Amino acid sequence: MVICGITFLSSDLEYLSRLGVKDSKKLSPNKRKDLAYHLKQKCASCKITIVSVNEIDERINRKITLNRLEELKMADIIEHLRAEEVYIDAADVDEKRFGRSIHMLLNFSPELIVSEHKADEKYPIVSAASIVAKYERDAIIEQLKKEYGDFGSGYTSDSKTIDFLRQWIIEKRSIPFFARKSWETTKKLLEELLYNKKMTEYL
Incomplete structure (x- = not known):
């Protein structure tokens, strides 16, 4: 911020x-x-x-x-x-x-x-x-994009940002250091992808 x-x-x-x-x-x-x-x-x-x-x-x-x-x-x-x-x-x-x-x-x-x-x-x-x-x-x-790839705007309303987070978690089993752990979207993605809790809404 x-x-x-x-x-x-x-x-x-x-x-x-x-x-x-x-x-x-x-x-x-x-x-x-x-x-x-x-x-x-x-x-x-x-x-x-x-x-x-x-x-x-x-x-x-x-x-x-x-x-x-x-x-x-x-x-x-x-x-x-x-x-x-x-x-x-x-x-x-x-x-x-x-x-x-x-x-x-x-x-x-x-x-x-x-x-x-x-x-x-x-x-x-x-x-x-x-x-x-x-x-x-x-x-x-x-x-950050130069170092880690295009993740869109970084806002929750951006599907490109969500897709980037999803792929990062799948590949690395963690979240990027530049993403907020307290972000509800991050929490829900972690629950879905690491703890097998289905996420029905994340935007």
């Missing part, structure tokens, strides 16, 4: 509109790469956090939800950047609660914290952070 925080001077915010930033998921990998380069060149500051699959899996032993892990990581980024206004793409079903939880983790008080669902579609500054994060993820994925 890759999370990014990015800051711009208020006088430079118009640059984001001119650059044409928008929801990163709607951009091609090449477009994300190009935009990410320009954003990192122009921004006032940027912090990228890569959360390893091991840390995501280990949170279960620490009884930390994935939402809480994201809150902790986002708060760390915000604390590092110290922006006066903060815009957050909320991961919780309760967007306001997500913002409050992050605020409580901070050692300073921003003048404004906006926490909303789909903030990357509403606010160019969030779109910018999303683009940089997605580009960094793209780069990691492409490097």
Whole structure:
């Protein structure tokens, strides 16, 4: 999981509109790469956090939800950047609660914290952070593909990813080190292929 925080001077915010930033998921990998380069060149500051699959899996032993892990990581980024206004793409079903939880983790008080669902579609500054994060993820994925073969997007909705996991488990009797053990899809594939429990649904 890759999370990014990015800051711009208020006088430079118009640059984001001119650059044409928008929801990163709607951009091609090449477009994300190009935009990410320009954003990192122009921004006032940027912090990228890569959360390893091991840390995501280990949170279960620490009884930390994935939402809480994201809150902790986002708060760390915000604390590092110290922006006066903060815009957050909320991961919780309760967007306001997500913002409050992050605020409580901070050692300073921003003048404004906006926490909303789909903030990357509403606010160019969030779109910018999303683009940089997605580009960094793209780069990691492409490097893994060079070493281990094409496994698709790495998302549960991708049948190519599921097929890759299935074949890996059949051949190696384990899961790739870069796959989440706590992923429900991984658990179900292991049950089906190693423990002979029929999986009726995994997407």
